Amino acid sequence: MKKGIMYLTILVFGSVVWGTAYADVLLIAHKSVPEKVLSEKEVRQIFMRKKMKWADNSVIKPAVLEDTEIHDAFLEQHVGRSRSKWRAYWKKMVFTGRGLPPKTFESQKELVRYVAETPGAVGYINSRTSHKNVTVISVK
Amino acid sequence: MKKIFCWVLMMLNVGTNVHAFDPDQIQIHGFVSQGYLISDNNDYMLTKTEDGSFQFNEMGINFATQLTDEIRVGLQFLSRDLGEIGNNEVELDWALADYHFRDWLGLQVGKMKAKYGFHNQSRDIDAARTWILLPMGIYNETLRDLTASMTGVGIYGSLPGGLTYQFQAGSLEVDKDSGVARMLEGFGAEVVSMESESDNFTVGLEWETPLDGLRIGVTRTALRLSYEAVFPGMSAPMENDVEGDKTVASLEYMYENFTLDSEYRLLDNNLGGSDNTAESYFAGIRYRFSDWFEAGTYYCVFYCNKDDRDGKGFEAMGLPRELGWCKDIALSVRFDINNNWVFKLEGHHMDGLNGVVRYDPADPDTRWLLFAAKMTFSF
Numbered sequence: 001m002k003k004g005i006m007y008l009t010i011l012v013f014g015s016v017v018w019g020t021a022y023a024d025v026l027l028i029a030h031k032s033v034p035e036k037v038l039s040e041k042e043v044r045q046i047f048m049r050k051k052m053k054w055a056d057n058s059v060i061k062p063a064v065l066e067d068t069e070i071h072d073a074f075l076e077q078h079v080g081r082s083r084s085k086w087r088a089y090w091k092k093m094v095f096t097g098r099g100l101p102p103k104t105f106e107s108q109k110e111l112v113r114y115v116a117e118t119p120g121a122v123g124y125i126n127s128r129t130s131h132k133n134v135t136v137i138s139v140k
Numbered sequence: 141m142k143k144i145f146c147w148v149l150m151m152l153n154v155g156t157n158v159h160a161f162d163p164d165q166i167q168i169h170g171f172v173s174q175g176y177l178i179s180d181n182n183d184y185m186l187t188k189t190e191d192g193s194f195q196f197n198e199m200g201i202n203f204a205t206q207l208t209d210e211i212r213v214g215l216q217f218l219s220r221d222l223g224e225i226g227n228n229e230v231e232l233d234w235a236l237a238d239y240h241f242r243d244w245l246g247l248q249v250g251k252m253k254a255k256y257g258f259h260n261q262s263r264d265i266d267a268a269r270t271w272i273l274l275p276m277g278i279y280n281e282t283l284r285d286l287t288a289s290m291t292g293v294g295i296y297g298s299l300p301g302g303l304t305y306q307f308q309a310g311s312l313e314v315d316k317d318s319g320v321a322r323m324l325e326g327f328g329a330e331v332v333s334m335e336s337e338s339d340n341f342t343v344g345l346e347w348e349t350p351l352d353g354l355r356i357g358v359t360r361t362a363l364r365l366s367y368e369a370v371f372p373g374m375s376a377p378m379e380n381d382v383e384g385d386k387t388v389a390s391l392e393y394m395y396e397n398f399t400l401d402s403e404y405r406l407l408d409n410n411l412g413g414s415d416n417t418a419e420s421y422f423a424g425i426r427y428r429f430s431d432w433f434e435a436g437t438y439y440c441v442f443y444c445n446k447d448d449r450d451g452k453g454f455e456a457m458g459l460p461r462e463l464g465w466c467k468d469i470a471l472s473v474r475f476d477i478n479n480n481w482v483f484k485l486e487g488h489h490m491d492g493l494n495g496v497v498r499y500d501p502a503d504p505d506t507r508w509l510l511f512a513a514k515m516t517f518s519f
Contacts, residue, residue, distance in 0.1 A: 041302070041348075045298075050243075050298060050304070051243055051298065052240055052243060053240075053242060053243050057242065059209040059210070067479075080352060080353060080394070081394075082397065082428060082431075083431060084428055084431055084434070084476060085394070085428070087479065088267070088268045088269070089268075091262075091265055091267050091268040091518060092261070092262040092265060092268040094167070094169045094202070094204070095169065095171065095200065095202065095216065095262065095264070095265045095268070095518075096234070096253045096261040096262050096265065097202070097204070097214050097215075097216060097234040097236055097238075097252065097253060098253075098261065099212075100167055100204060100206060100212065
């Protein structure tokens with residue numbers, strides 16, 4: 001019985017630790033991007049395309065992942081919206097002529113490559129994903 | 141229709157290399173939304189709801205692209221039907237060029253969705269909201285032509301402190317087949333012609349407050365149009381100039397899976413022949429239970445004349461005084477079948493006859509029920 005409780009405890013806490021680790025979102029940008037630190041509000045505005053220029057007036061090119069756990073974690077932590085609210089927001093924007101959604105990638109590897117190769121690009125990945133040739137953005 | 145699309149694609153210089161969801165190319169998005177309306181009494185919104193009606197749909201397709209880092213162009217065709225209005229004629233819903241010079245200054249030219257409250261610009265987009273019918277006291281579907289779009293110029297931008305602004309000026313899309321003309325005909329007038337003046341404008345200010353999820357806004361809109369109509373007892377048409385000035389205060393608060401909405405509107409107008417101020421407001425709450433299920437409710441009140449909330453003016457004309465208001469309690473459920481398909485059901489308990497086009501004059505049913513169902517596909 002005691003062993004059973006121990007295994008159950010390990011399983012539950014292990015899941016929590018695993019879940020937390022997986023949801024550890026890292027913001028990355030092209031090396032030329034002038035800002036290395038962004039506020040929570042700026043991150044939200046960038047991905048909702050309300051802020052479209054960096055400090056040097058170059059164009060911000062946000063990149064997002066398709067519906068995945070890391071995408072949900074990013075939306076929850078940095079945009080303050082659920083996946084359904086995010087979708088509803090972009091339907092409003094595209095069907096009223098007010099904006100085009102961020103470029104969407106199937107995999108984190110593709111997103112990292114795009115951010116590394118595209119001046120002005122910004123995106124997010126799981127912190128355990130390899131992210132060479134990009135700048136890590138701190139969120140204050 | 142096909143010819144128009146081909147022309148559009150040629151103008152945008154695309155051949156077979158068209159990909160939806162590719163921001164580097166032309167993006168194509170569309171929606172088809174079909175609804176059903178039925179009421180236990182009375183016909184509502186120029187639609188034979190008492191018999192039940194499928195004449196309640198919207199279909200749209202748009203093409204948009206980012207020509208350069210700062211210039212975006214696009215257009216959308218829309219076909220809609222709501223009883224006597226729309227009748228599924230294809231119209232240009234919006235077509236614009238947008239120059240995003242700085243975050244604090246952007247310029248738009250063309251036909252734009254008009255800024256008015258928090259929900260007007262997306263009023264035809266069923267997939268973007270919980271409810272089927274927006275609160276009719278503020279977003280009157282039969283008078284949609286007066287607020288849906290503006291053809292002219294607009295500027296917009298973000299200011300420090302979470303403020304954003306939008307200003308649009310131009311002409312409205314009204315003619316003698318518009319909902320506002322149909323409404324005048326409901327009072328016995330025969331509308332000969334109707335056209336927009338060019339000095340319409342709307343200005344909106346929004347503030348994303350320091351409290352996460354709370355935004356508030358105010359919109360001021362000036363509408364100017366003229367029409368010629370033959371009124372009962374007259375032999376020749378009479379020319380009328382209509383002026384309407386609308387002010388809307390809006391609030392939205394999102395907290396986790398809850399969203400609270402509220403708006404208050406005053407409409408100064410001379411549509412009825414004399415100066416009058418209509419008043420309306422609503423408050424609603426929505427809750428997202430899961431990725432596939434959401435429910436919401438709102439209460440909306442509309443008074444035709446805020447100085448005559450009991451409708452005594454209508455009574456003096458020999459009409460039911462309940463024409464002077466409509467109080468609407470709505471309950472909606474929304475099912476997201478997947479990313480593209482949405483199904484909704486909605487019930488309304490109505491008190492009042494404003495917006496009703498056919499009722500029994502001898503014994504009007506002033507408290508009645510309306511049910512709506514709608515299925516939408518969007519991509």
